[in-house]
Amino acid sequence: MITRVTQQMMNNTFMRNLEANNRQMEKLQSQLATGKSIVLPGDDPVVAARAMFFRSNLTEANKYVDNASKAQLWLDTTEGALHNSTEALHRVRELLVTASSDATSVDARRAIAKEIEQMKEHIKEIANTSVAGRHIFAGTHVHNEPAHVGPDGKIEWVGNDGFIELEIGMNNLMTLNISGSQIFKVDDKSIFDVLDEVTTKLLDGNTPSNEISSYLSKVDDFMNNTLDYMAEIGARQNRLDFTIHRLEGLILGLEEAKSNAEDVNAAKVITELQMQENVYRASLSVGARIIQPSLVDFLR
Structure with missing residues (x-):
């Protein structure tokens, strides 16, 4: 069965991908700002649990x-x-x-x-x-x-x-x-x-x-x-x-x-952020071609 791809479907897919790019950029920017690889436990539950274990042991030892x-x-x-x-x-x-x-x-x-x-x-x-x-x-x-x-x-x-x-x-x-x-x-x-x-x-x-x-x-x-x-x-x-x-x-x-578990590698994150920015710009460029002008645009 052949599924017809409509303009609306293309637009929606583009917007979802663009939003995913934005979320990834926000995550990398937060990592650079905080110096931590996880901002919320949900970012990586395994790493978060390991970091909490080390923090608990440090508190006890201190x-x-x-x-x-x-x-x-x-x-x-x-x-x-x-x-x-x-x-x-x-x-x-x-x-x-x-x-x-x-x-x-x-x-x-x-x-x-x-x-x-x-x-x-x-x-x-x-x-x-x-x-x-x-x-x-x-x-x-x-x-x-x-x-x-x-x-x-x-x-x-x-x-x-x-x-x-x-x-x-x-x-x-x-x-x-x-x-x-x-x-x-x-x-x-x-x-x-x-x-x-x-x-x-x-x-x-x-x-x-x-x-x-x-x-x-x-x-x-x-x-x-x-x-x-x-x-x-x-x-x-x-x-x-x-x-x-x-x-x-x-x-x-x-x-x-603890540092190995939760601290970021700044050089690695900066490189990933630059790559993500390039991906974001490319997405915008592709999106400009995908989203077709409407009749309203011609009437302006």
């Missing part, structure tokens, strides 16, 4: 890096606080060595007692160290100072033994804090209680030297305990450094994969 940076700040602050505490305890030990000598006068012991009192206040400030308003040794009671002056004027420990964890990877949690009771308490007696006791004995001019020297071992216990936890903090910092390095490498890989 969140882990952000958490790791926060953990790094917390651990660095903890390490500095423990180092300062060790130095303060070392100074206390030096003072006790001097005070335990029989050659030290009563007045000298009382002067030493005043300096130890100041070291106690310094250690209290260390125990109340905070990062961004959160006290690092307070357990989970981060908004309250753990070393608190009680009604009797003595320093009380009001922090708890809770742990704070931060996610630095998929199913990868890191404990940020060390409970202050682990640092500033040994055998259920706090360093503040020990310093209060020795200060009282130094102010009492009748305390034997050997009784003063007995506190050296107690101060050593606190120093050794602090050094042990400094080593633990160092181990966590090393783990965190490796984790951050791994995450940064992962992010670079995901950025490259």
Whole structure:
């Protein structure tokens, strides 16, 4: 069966093809303007799904890096606080060595007692160290100072033994804090209680030297305990450094994969756009010949 091709059919076909050319040119122009190979998910659902997958992974990886940076700040602050505490305890030990000598006068012991009192206040400030308003040794009671002056004027420990964890990877949690009771308490007696006791004995001019020297071992216990936890903090910092390095490498890989999936090849798109423009001009030229003049055109 022979189908008769009418002028109207030719005109309609020409207009459909011209519209298709316009859509293709618009798509290429949008790609150049946005730098993306897809503007809408419907342009290429497979590529769009792949790009969304890479974007989701990038968001997750960047969140882990952000958490790791926060953990790094917390651990660095903890390490500095423990180092300062060790130095303060070392100074206390030096003072006790001097005070335990029989050659030290009563007045000298009382002067030493005043300096130890100041070291106690310094250690209290260390125990109340905070990062961004959160006290690092307070357990989970981060908004309250753990070393608190009680009604009797003595320093009380009001922090708890809770742990704070931060996610630095998929199913990868890191404990940020060390409970202050682990640092500033040994055998259920706090360093503040020990310093209060020795200060009282130094102010009492009748305390034997050997009784003063007995506190050296107690101060050593606190120093050794602090050094042990400094080593633990160092181990966590090393783990965190490796984790951050791994995450940064992962992010670079995901950025490259995302770019390959959705970014345009500018040179290729420009070439295709030029070709499409040539096709468009050729279509217009052919269309001018296809669309015949009507009777109205002759009557003008």
